[in-house]
Amino acid sequence: MTDVIRVGSRGSRLALVQAEWVRERVARRHPGLRVEIEVLTTRGDKLLDAPLAKLGDKGLFTKELEVALLDGRIDLAVHSAKDMPTAVPDGLAIVAVTEREDARDVFVADPALLERHGADGFSLDDVPRGAKVGSSSLRRRAQLLALRPDLDLVDIRGNVETRLRKVVEQGLAGTVLAAAGLARLGRPETATFVFGPGEMLPAVGQGALAVEARADHPRVRELAAALDHPPTALAVAAERALLARLEGGCQVPIAAHAVWEAGGGQGPAALTLAAWVGSLDGGRSVRGERTGPADDPEGLGVLLAEELLAGGAGEILAAIRTP
Numbered sequence: 001m002t003d004v005i006r007v008g009s010r011g012s013r014l015a016l017v018q019a020e021w022v023r024e025r026v027a028r029r030h031p032g033l034r035v036e037i038e039v040l041t042t043r044g045d046k047l048l049d050a051p052l053a054k055l056g057d058k059g060l061f062t063k064e065l066e067v068a069l070l071d072g073r074i075d076l077a078v079h080s081a082k083d084m085p086t087a088v089p090d091g092l093a094i095v096a097v098t099e100r101e102d103a104r105d106v107f108v109a110d111p112a113l114l115e116r117h118g119a120d121g122f123s124l125d126d127v128p129r130g131a132k133v134g135s136s137s138l139r140r141r142a143q144l145l146a147l148r149p150d151l152d153l154v155d156i157r158g159n160v161e162t163r164l165r166k167v168v169e170q171g172l173a174g175t176v177l178a179a180a181g182l183a184r185l186g187r188p189e190t191a192t193f194v195f196g197p198g199e200m201l202p203a204v205g206q207g208a209l210a211v212e213a214r215a216d217h218p219r220v221r222e223l224a225a226a227l228d229h230p231p232t233a234l235a236v237a238a239e240r241a242l243l244a245r246l247e248g249g250c251q252v253p254i255a256a257h258a259v260w261e262a263g264g265g266q267g268p269a270a271l272t273l274a275a276w277v278g279s280l281d282g283g284r285s286v287r288g289e290r291t292g293p294a295d296d297p298e299g300l301g302v303l304l305a306e307e308l309l310a311g312g313a314g315e316i317l318a319a320i321r322t323p
Contacts, residue, residue, distance in 0.1 A: 004034045005223060008065045008074035011039045012159040017184050018209055019078045022098075022227060026076075029226045038074050040064050062212075066092055069212060075220045077212040081205030081236055082178075086244035088212070095221045096211040097236050099229035101180035103207035103257055105140060105200050106191035109174040110167050114192065122192050124148060124199075131173035134166060138280060140176045142253035143200040145282030160185060176200075180207040201255035201276045204239040208232050231260035231269075234297045238273050241301025246277065246308065246317065253278045253320070256301075260294060269294035273304050277313040280320060286311045 005026060009019030019037050027035040042064045065077040066089050081097060088094060109122060117126055124147060127133065134156035135141050141153045156166045160181055167175050174192065182188050211227055213220045235258035248254040256275040263269040271294045278285035288307050292300035305313075 004036060005076065005220065006036050006038045006074040008038050008040055008068050008077040010042055010061065010065070014160055014181050014185055015078070015080075018080070021184075022076065022078050022209070022211060025227060026223050030223065033223075038068070040068055040074075066212065069214055072214075075213060075217065076224060079210045079212060081208040081210040082203040084205065084210050084212075084240075086240050086248075091215055092212055093215040093221075094210050095213045095224040096226075096228035097233035098209040098211070098227055100207040100232045100235070101183055103202045104179045104197075105176050105195045105202060105206075106179045106182065107174050107176055107193050107195065108164065108167065108190055109192040110172060112168075113173055119192065124193075127151070127173045132171065134163065134170065134172045134175040137176070137203070138253045139203055139255050140200065142278040142280055142282045142285075143255065143276070144176065146278060146285060147199060147282075149282060160187075164190070178202070178206055197257065197274065201274060202257050204243045204254070204256050205236050206257075208236055210236075231294075234258075234294050235260050235271060235273075238271050238297035238301040239275075241298040242273065242275055242305045242308075243301075245302045245305035246313065248317070252317065253280065254317075258297070258300075263294075271297055271300055273300055275304055275308060277308055277316055279316050284312075284316055286313045286316065 007019050007023050009015050023035045023037055027033060042061045061083040062079055068074045069077055070091055107124065114122060129150050130152055132152045132154050133144060134154045136155050136157045144151060144153065154172060156163050156175065160177060163175055179191060179194060182190050211224045213224060238258040239256040242256050243254060246254055254277050256273065258271050258273040261270045261272060270291050272291045274289040276285060276287045286308050288304055290300060290304045
């Protein structure tokens with residue numbers, strides 16, 4: 001067995017917490033192995049002033065890690081699954097998908113607004129009309145506008161701490177973040193309220209980590225197998241198949257979330273996949289849901305994608321992609 005396993009990670013606090021989680025579990029399972037974290041900077045980490053939608057999303061937060069894998073500088077790369085493009089480069093593979101944290105999005109209100117209103121019972125209805133809300137995600141922005149078309153959405157980027165600081169510095173009413181990220185940072189109480197699935201569906205893979213490695217490195221695959229959570233892996237596979245069929249990416253307003261359901265004595269395990277595609281202004285959207293056998297997640301994802309396309313999702317996405 002290799003004496004040292006190098007785990008690649010982005011340098012944000014959240015990314016390092018996630019990489020340390022992986023490092024600790026690999027080291028615990030193989031106590032004679034030295035597991036180190038190698039920090040790399042991605043293009044998405046460098047270009048913080050440009051809106052994400054204008055940068056494109058092909059490997060924005062993953063490419064540099066994948067190059068390091070192919071070069072042999074690192075053995076494993078830890079990604080937020082929602083950041084991964086649907087196409088994995090030749091020679092690489094997703095070798096593990098970790099058990100999903102809370103996949104939902106949360107609203108984090110400006111502390112001054114909360115102080116005036118009171119935190120108890122605060123909801124999106126309590127955000128003042130015309131208020132500025134920060135988010136760099138087209139998916140979140142579109143779903144927010146579908147709920148509250150009066151809001152003035154402001155593009156803010158950066159790590160979690162930076163975005164929370166910008167809420168105060170820029171006089172925003174709040175921002176939308178992933179519940180999983182706040183939980184991993186030990187700050188779940190920061191969330192003012194949680195969006196229900198009928199209000200805002202999460203990004204594909206949200207709440208899960210994807211561990212990537214060279215496809216021809218079987219020993220590393222064995223190590224990573226200890227991190228894999230099959231129900232989450234199946235759910236994320238269905239979500240990613242839907243996204244691939246819609247030819248979407250991180251910066252397109254597409255949302256999807258699959259739930260694995262044990263079969264028990266009632267039959268085989270199943271997946272229920274819900275998905276949403278919307279226009280940038282939130283004025284038009286298509287939503288669908290379908291249940292299928294858990295042993296064919298890709299088939300389920302493609303089938304629901306076809307239903308969304310038949311319902312008008314193709315026209316919505318074509319309008320967004322037209323310059």
